[in-house]
Amino acid sequence: MQQKDVLPTKPKTTASAPAVAENITGAEAVIRSLVAEGVDTIFGYPGGAIMPIYDALYDFQDTVHHILVRHEQGATHAAQGYARSSGKVGVVFATSGPGATNLVTGIADAYVDSTPMVCITGQVAAALLGTDAFQETDVIGITMPITKWNIQVTRPEDIAPAIAKAFYIARSGRPGPVLVDITKNAQFAVTNFEYKPCSYIRSYSPTPELNQEQIAAAALAINDAKRPYILCGHGVLLSGAEKALIALAEKAGIPIASTLLGLSAVPTSHPLYVGYLGMHGNYSPNINTNECDVLIAVGMRFDDRVTGDVSKYARQAKVIHIEIDAAEINKIVKADVAVHADAKAALEALLPLVNAEKHEEWLASFREGDKLEYEKVQQNELHPKAGGLTMAEVIRRISEKTEGRAILVTDVGQHQMVASRYYQFRDPNTNITSGGMGTMGFALPAAMGAKVGAPEKEVVAIIGDGCFQMTLQELGTINQSQIGVKIVILNNNFLGMVRQWQQLFFDKRYSSTEMINPDFVQIAKGFFVEAKKVSSRDEIDAAVDTMLAHKGAYLLEVVVEKEENVFPMVPTGAGIGEIRLD
Amino acid sequence: MQKEYTVTVYTEDRIGITNRITVIFTRRQINITSLTTAETEIPGVYKFIITVLSTREKLDKVVGQIERLIEIHRAFVHEEDEVVYQELALYKIATRNLNNHNIEQLIRDNNARILTITADYVVIEKTGHQQELLSMLKQLEPYGLIEYSKSGRVAIVKWSRRFHEHLKDLSLKQAEL
Numbered sequence: 001m002q003q004k005d006v007l008p009t010k011p012k013t014t015a016s017a018p019a020v021a022e023n024i025t026g027a028e029a030v031i032r033s034l035v036a037e038g039v040d041t042i043f044g045y046p047g048g049a050i051m052p053i054y055d056a057l058y059d060f061q062d063t064v065h066h067i068l069v070r071h072e073q074g075a076t077h078a079a080q081g082y083a084r085s086s087g088k089v090g091v092v093f094a095t096s097g098p099g100a101t102n103l104v105t106g107i108a109d110a111y112v113d114s115t116p117m118v119c120i121t122g123q124v125a126a127a128l129l130g131t132d133a134f135q136e137t138d139v140i141g142i143t144m145p146i147t148k149w150n151i152q153v154t155r156p157e158d159i160a161p162a163i164a165k166a167f168y169i170a171r172s173g174r175p176g177p178v179l180v181d182i183t184k185n186a187q188f189a190v191t192n193f194e195y196k197p198c199s200y201i202r203s204y205s206p207t208p209e210l211n212q213e214q215i216a217a218a219a220l221a222i223n224d225a226k227r228p229y230i231l232c233g234h235g236v237l238l239s240g241a242e243k244a245l246i247a248l249a250e251k252a253g254i255p256i257a258s259t260l261l262g263l264s265a266v267p268t269s270h271p272l273y274v275g276y277l278g279m280h281g282n283y284s285p286n287i288n289t290n291e292c293d294v295l296i297a298v299g300m301r302f303d304d305r306v307t308g309d310v311s312k313y314a315r316q317a318k319v320i321h322i323e324i325d326a327a328e329i330n331k332i333v334k335a336d337v338a339v340h341a342d343a344k345a346a347l348e349a350l351l352p353l354v355n356a357e358k359h360e361e362w363l364a365s366f367r368e369g370d371k372l373e374y375e376k377v378q379q380n381e382l383h384p385k386a387g388g389l390t391m392a393e394v395i396r397r398i399s400e401k402t403e404g405r406a407i408l409v410t411d412v413g414q415h416q417m418v419a420s421r422y423y424q425f426r427d428p429n430t431n432i433t434s435g436g437m438g439t440m441g442f443a444l445p446a447a448m449g450a451k452v453g454a455p456e457k458e459v460v461a462i463i464g465d466g467c468f469q470m471t472l473q474e475l476g477t478i479n480q481s482q483i484g485v486k487i488v489i490l491n492n493n494f495l496g497m498v499r500q501w502q503q504l505f506f507d508k509r510y511s512s513t514e515m516i517n518p519d520f521v522q523i524a525k526g527f528f529v530e531a532k533k534v535s536s537r538d539e540i541d542a543a544v545d546t547m548l549a550h551k552g553a554y555l556l557e558v559v560v561e562k563e564e565n566v567f568p569m570v571p572t573g574a575g576i577g578e579i580r581l582d
Numbered sequence: 583m584q585k586e587y588t589v590t591v592y593t594e595d596r597i598g599i600t601n602r603i604t605v606i607f608t609r610r611q612i613n614i615t616s617l618t619t620a621e622t623e624i625p626g627v628y629k630f631i632i633t634v635l636s637t638r639e640k641l642d643k644v645v646g647q648i649e650r651l652i653e654i655h656r657a658f659v660h661e662e663d664e665v666v667y668q669e670l671a672l673y674k675i676a677t678r679n680l681n682n683h684n685i686e687q688l689i690r691d692n693n694a695r696i697l698t699i700t701a702d703y704v705v706i707e708k709t710g711h712q713q714e715l716l717s718m719l720k721q722l723e724p725y726g727l728i729e730y731s732k733s734g735r736v737a738i739v740k741w742s743r744r745f746h747e748h749l750k751d752l753s754l755k756q757a758e759l
Contacts, residue, residue: 018722139596141598144601144602145605145609148652149652152597161677201652202594202752203593203594203653203654203655204652204653327643330642330643330646331643511612
């Protein structure tokens with residue numbers, strides 16, 4: 001089928017099925033439950049144990065849009081992208097056994113990156129459970145450590161309550177993936193159906209009550225600070241706290257740095273935004289973590305990629321940690337003031353209590369580091385005088401031509417770090433990447449899901465040549481479902497980040513990192529996706545223009561410098577103060 | 583410093599909850615030395631009593647991660663002196679040895695009691711701290727011990743006052759919905 005110039009197809013109607021019905025099958029109860037939750041998009045792949053559910057779906061094609069992926073892992077990443085761009089819960093269908101186990105990577109990814117997702121898997125009939133039946137795996141046992149919650153349902157009457165609980169748990173508190181495994185007999189059997197959304201579980205309190213003493217203590221520390229510093233994490237985006245965060249920073253004159261998943265919460269151009277934290281982040285945000293006197297960590301969990309050696313991390317600072325997940329408080333960095341709260345609620349409560357300040361000298365100190373980084377690193381990367389294309393100049397070009405308004409979906413590796421450093425974000429939730437898991441193969445399916453979740457937005461996936469080959473079969477989904485995503489492969493014929501480490505720490509012994517790649521343009525065209533390859537500096541402008549002007553999906557392969565390194569860099573095990581510029 | 587701690591966890595009745603709890607200890611390489619679980623006075627709420635050798639710092643983090651599980655009400659770490667606890671041991675010895683005067687004395691001295699007597703064997707029960715149970719085991723060994731079995735720890739927290747009420751309140755709230 002030839003790719004057509006259209007956005008993803010929308011359901012023809014949005015009429016919802018009644019939330020009460022008599023004598024329907026468990027399979028139909030699944031679909032009606034999803035409709036009752038407002039689900040209009042499902043990413044999935046059918047198979048023996050989930051066939052009754054797919055059969056029931058057939059009657060709801062006008063209400064629920066099913067996107068047939070090419071591999072179940074793709075379904076999970078697509079659901080993640082969809083959830084992150086739309087703010088809704090991503091929904092996945094898969095069959096038992098291999099279908100279910102193929103979800104594992106995406107579920108684990110969603111778990112560490114707090115992405116709301118409900119996976120529904122078919123399971124062998126209850127009578128066969130535990131007998132090593134055909135396509136039986138203990139998906140509950142397998143996904144126990146990587147789901148926020150999971151449940152196996154063996155009776156049709158338990159389906160609606162299980163799905164109601166699943167949605168409530170997935171999207172409340174610190175969001176996460178949930179799995180509902182439904183045996184085939186429960187899908188076939190008949191039940192009376194009534195859907196009651198879940199809003200209470202007696203052992204679960206997702207939204208902590210705001211503790212005014214904690215807020216007052218935080219305000220006191222901020223008002224006493226000479227060099228206060230905000231670290232913005234994914235929790236800011238998840239709680240919709242972007243405006244509250246900026247208002248607080250503006251009133252109290254506090255610089256804001258961002259974690260990888262916090263990117264896009266604050267526009268890159270904001271005068272108080274000082275850059276990106278972590279192993280390959282900007283120079284001054286890392287250095288100044290060890291110079292501030294009060295560190296205000298908002299919705300972030302002190303990942304080791306941000307802290308480096310914890311024993312050398314922000315020892316001088318009084319730490320205020322605003323965090324919805326109590327288990328994250330004091331887990332890595334001891335908080336002097338722990339604020340166990342939703343980020344938005346906490347920041348809004350803090351705003352009237354903080355003094356108006358400027359901290360000009362402190363802010364200026366960031367600019368010194370920026371200058372150093374620009375001279376030593378950025379200048380050469382953005383405006384190289386010779387050699388092959390750099391990743392930075394490609395990203396900056398895309399950033400300019402999309403005016404920072406595209407949803408940027410990055411895969412994992414050098415290109416991810418470069419994109420995070422050089423793309424200039426303007427709107428919230430426009431950075432979608434695999435942070436905690438670092439899952440190669442994430443970007444292509446995630447971008448596909450992001451585009452379905454926000455069809456009005458330009459979605460640009462930035463993918464390395466290695467990553468692309470992990471999930472490239474999703475080009476088939478992109479073609480079949482007419483998803484107009486833009487795909488940029490930054491091809492250096494290497495597993496670039498591993499090669500960089502081999503160069504720096506393994507004596508340039510490039511063990512199994514060089515790639516002999518296929519013809520990506522031919523591959524794209526084989527999937528009826530328009531494509532082009534460029535390799536010289538004077539072609540890049542026109543190529544990006546052509547890609548963005550193209551209606552529908554487009555793949556642009558850019559051949560970049562083969563042995564480019566990403567600096568600055570905090571070597572593994574070093575403190576963030578030991579960040580290297582070359 | 584690594585020492586013995588008691589961890590108590592209040593949970594909902596749910597298949598697999600033991601697995602969900604123990605895997606958190608496993609991830610941090612903490613060995614569980616005993617685990618006792620039973621339903622509490624509140625229907626549907628279970629209490630796990632877990633003893634481990636570890637450090638306070640590690641366990642405070644483990645308890646936080648346990649509490650993150652949806653079906654967990656609360657989890658606590660207790661120092662040795664914060665709990666009143668007992669363990670129970672059963673000892674099976676050959677009945678012919680019962681005629682031995684020393685055995686009767688031994689049972690009395692240890693505050694143990696005989697649970698059952700058959701033609702072949704006698705089962706003796708004793709409650710106490712682990713050291714006492716082991717001490718009696720040593721004393722019985724010369725008389726032909728056939729089998730020995732010991733429970734995990736059962737504990738009551740000295741400072742717990744309102745948890746019972748807390749759980750009852752939660753149950754009432756659930757009933758209202």
